[in-house]
Amino acid sequence: MNTKPSTFLFSLLLLLRLLAATSGGSLRIFHISTHSKPLSWADEVLQMQAKDESRLQLLSSLVARRSDVPIASGRQVIQSPSYVVRASIGTPAQTLLLALDTSNDATWIPCSGCVGCPGTSVFSSDQSSSFRPLPCQSPQCSQVPNPSCGTSACGFNMTYGSSTVAADLVQDNITLARDSVPAFTFGCITKATGSSVPPQGLLGLGRGSLSLLSQTQSLYQSTFSYCLPSFKSASFSGSLRLGPVAQPKRIKYTPLLRNPRRSSLYYVNLIAIRVGSKVVNIPSSAFTFNTATGSGTIIDSGTTFTRLVAPAYTAVRDEFQRRVGNATVSSLGGFDTCYTVPIVSPTITFMFDAMNVTLPPDNFLIHSTAGSTTCLAMASAPDNVNSVLNVIANMQQQNHRIVFDIPNSRVGVAREPCS
């Protein structure tokens, strides 16, 4: 799912495009109008001002500025475990919901005629005048996994969880918050199998070449943050904030690590975990960042519950149970630490390099709606896949602002109620 061919060519093209846009822009600010009829000085100034006005509007849309996209819990809105934002695509604009996924680069959208897409809401490409399929020869086509050129368009297949997706690489305008990104490159899903594909498509917030971040480099400078509301919240009260402007000033950061083999994942250095006041005894190998095996810790918006490698989870769970006392422990679904009596819970602190994040109980206890069962909402990494990877998941991130500052290679976390 994270195989990426070389990104060099595409980055180079992007760089050239940015350079062209920048130099062209600064020239035109002082453009002098030519008119058949000579204008009075006052008219000239007025005209220049009017031109400046629209020019400044254009410039202000090009420099990074505050741009918040409301986020909702998909559980309430579309019965999907992901968090979703609204996006407008095409001309005239069609509004769709997209699931946030920080561990994926590409954006994919179910398109009309899709066979097997789970949702009912699709993008009608034939209704959009700005829609354009990318040809096989386009540089972007070399960035997708398993490209194929059955038709003239660039098609590709990929797996996502237990699903397979076939899509065409296309371009159309996308608008998030107020900023319109013309000719945004994304996958138009034509066929899907399996149940892992989110019904509404996916907004990839990874770092790779086809991601939103790479395509809006001049606008948002590879900086964004989000605040995920409680998964129980039914409103769009969270926010995806794009660009460096208006990100929190007082916030703790931990360095972002880069694994070239899994370039889209946001790895951080988790050092230890504290339950209450006690740093639990976890072998440091449970946290080792290793680019060859993929081991280490990532922050992910698309996973619901935190998974820790077995020795780490066992140590945290045992200390948690010890602190809660001798109430009877039962299991429920994938959770092995549940209680049917009210409990007094200790806090849990993730200790990252240079940043401790203490979670309140709401961020790691899940309460059954029917009965009075309360479970520790974390689990051991599954034995088969990713058994070396710790995943800090979205339930644990609720009501926090998580800042991804790629230029400075760091991730920040601060409490922020947004439910």
Ligand SMILES: *[C@@H]1O[C@H](CO)[C@@H](O)[C@H](O)[C@H]1NC(C)=O
């Ligand atoms: C889409 O982009 C084209 C070309 O950049 C532009 O003319 C059109 O107005 C845009 N449409 C929307 C809805 O922003």
Ligand SMILES: *[C@@H]1O[C@H](CO)[C@@H](O)[C@H](O)[C@H]1NC(C)=O
């Ligand atoms: C996708 O996979 C299917 C089945 O393996 C294959 O028939 C099809 O040609 C592939 N399409 C692309 C675009 O690679």
Ligand SMILES: *[C@@H]1O[C@H](CO)[C@@H](O)[C@H](O)[C@H]1NC(C)=O
């Ligand atoms: C522990 O369990 C015993 C017997 O089940 C009970 O009498 C005692 O009060 C419990 N202690 C605490 C601290 O809950």
Ligand SMILES: *[C@@H]1O[C@H](CO)[C@@H](O)[C@H](O)[C@H]1NC(C)=O
């Ligand atoms: C994190 O907490 C531990 C105590 O458990 C403390 O020793 C350490 O200095 C803290 N780290 C930061 C970055 O505040």
